[in-house]
Amino acid sequence: GENVEQHPSTLSVQEGDSAVIKCTYSDSASNYFPWYKQELGKRPQLIIDIRSNVGEKKDQRIAVTLNKTAKHFSLHITETQPEDSAVYFCAATTVNAGNMLTFGGGTRLMVKP
Amino acid sequence: DAGVIQSPRHEVTEMGQEVTLRCKPISGHDYLFWYRQTMMRGLELLIYFNNNVPIDDSGMPEDRFSAKMPNASFSTLKIQPSEPRDSAVYFCASSPDMGGADTQYFGPGTRLTVL
Numbered sequence: 001g002e003n004v005e006q007h008p009s010t011l012s013v014q015e016g017d018s019a020v021i022k023c024t025y026s027d028s029a030s031n032y033f034p035w036y037k038q039e040l041g042k043r044p045q046l047i048i049d050i051r052s053n054v055g056e057k058k059d060q061r062i063a064v065t066l067n068k069t070a071k072h073f074s075l076h077i078t079e080t081q082p083e084d085s086a087v088y089f090c091a092a093t094t095v096n097a098g099n100m101l102t103f104g105g106g107t108r109l110m111v112k113p
Numbered sequence: 114d115a116g117v118i119q120s121p122r123h124e125v126t127e128m129g130q131e132v133t134l135r136c137k138p139i140s141g142h143d144y145l146f147w148y149r150q151t152m153m154r155g156l157e158l159l160i161y162f163n164n165n166v167p168i169d170d171s172g173m174p175e176d177r178f179s180a181k182m183p184n185a186s187f188s189t190l191k192i193q194p195s196e197p198r199d200s201a202v203y204f205c206a207s208s209p210d211m212g213g214a215d216t217q218y219f220g221p222g223t224r225l226t227v228l
Contacts, residue, residue: 043220044219046216100168101217
């Protein structure tokens with residue numbers, strides 16, 4: 001089955017700096033890659049996703065890139081703000097997996113003011 | 114739409130008691146997922162349903178755990194008897210069936226404490 005590895009497990013940046021979180025996946029048939037943000041005590045919430053037919057997607061300060069050949073995808077947050085502090089999860093799935101997501105282990109991002 | 118609804122939001126019980134967690138998925142979503150989240154083990158998929166039918170329950174820890182989905186708008190996760198190691202946040206999530214992979218929408222979770 002699918003295996004998703006996420007790095008780093010913790011990341012500390014200064015406000016205004018960029019943050020990058022990387023994930024690798026094992027199943028070459030995976031074709032959908034969402035990213036979730038989970039604030040302390042809250043539910044995971046989708047912040048951005050990408051499908052295998054595109055290489056990059058942007059939404060304001062957030063972007064995701066996908067390298068299908070290398071089987072890795074990354075989350076990029078620019079101009080970080082204290083409210084970006086949270087745990088971020090990447091995930092992957094295939095069209096035949098019944099929307100069952102395989103999650104990475106999570107990255108705790110801390111943005112220092 | 115109100116999103117995925119879970120109840121109760123918090124549950125404190127004593128070891129050996131039966132616990133029932135409830136979930137109402139987003140209307141029209143065909144998939145329903147139950148997760149458990151702890152600091153030690155992260156986010157674990159317990160079981161998921163498609164059109165009310167259990168598809169994969171390989172994540173259910175043991176026979177003390179059971180899940181049902183009697184109709185498209187309601188699911189339960191039951192733990193009987195409960196143990197302290199079951200203490201965790203339990204999330205329910207739902208997802209539409211659009212013919213391809215799609216995202217999951219999480220409920221607010223139930224924080225379970227077993228004393």
